[in-house]
Amino acid sequence: MDEILPPGQVWARNWVIYSALGTPRIDVESYRLRVTGLVEEPREYSYQELLEMADVEYVKPFHCVTKWSIRDVRWTGVSLKRLLENSRVKREGKWLMFVCADGYTAPVPLEDALSDDAIVALKMDGRPLEVDQGFPARPFIPHLYGWKSAKWLVKMEVLPTYVDGYWEMYGYHERGNVWGEERFKGMGFRHALRKAAGIIQRGI
Ligand SMILES: Nc1nc2c(c(=O)[nH]1)N[C@H]1C(S)=C(S)[C@@H](COP(=O)(O)O)O[C@H]1N2
Ligand SMILES: [Mo]
DSSP: OOOOOOTTOEEOSSOOOOOTTOOOOOOTTTOEEEEEESBSSOEEEEHHHHHHHOOEEEEEEEEOTTSEEEEEEEEEEEEHHHHHHHHOBOTTOOEEEEEETTSOEEEEEHHHHTSTTOEEEEEETTEEOOGGGTTTOEEEOTTBOGGGSOSSEEEEEEESSOOOOTTGGGTBOSSOBTTTTOOBTTOOHHHHHHHHTTTTTTTO
């Protein structure tokens, strides 16, 4: 369990359901999750295959960049590292783009996607994801803000360089680490410290 609240967050009782581009209907029979881009072996997985591969379960909170956090969510899913290793990422691969059935996108550094607790989540609190919470699948990386947990995930594309996703286009941070309060571009932990100390305003 991970009950420490990251800086600037507050515990909330209920999820706020976000679907910036609407809620797509996904036919679970024809659904595939594709792993593409800079990989030796592009792969695709059916929902059934993903369910059978599910190998990670833990209780961890979820943090939205708009400052609400949900504590004690039980997550079940497939290790992202395992999925990426199955496809053998090429050496030039540095970023991973999550692409969704609704057109929503979110990039994360490959390094974060390879962390031990990064998953493609299939269940929350022991039940398949609700339709409005991303059924059949959404990535979850506990130390990144919730906008990187892209609902209705259909594709993971390995890229050589950073590319904006949906929220990053509006100025949200490239990485979005909750412990460094990486909410907006140029607003990482060290930047915030320097700003608080007045160094940046003085132009040093
Ligand atoms: N496809 C898609 N995924 C998305 C979003 C969205 O609008 N569309 N919103 C993101 C944001 S900002 C948050 S905080 C979480 C919210 O998850 P929830 O809708 O399950 O509460 O979903 C993320 N994933
Ligand atoms: Mo969010």
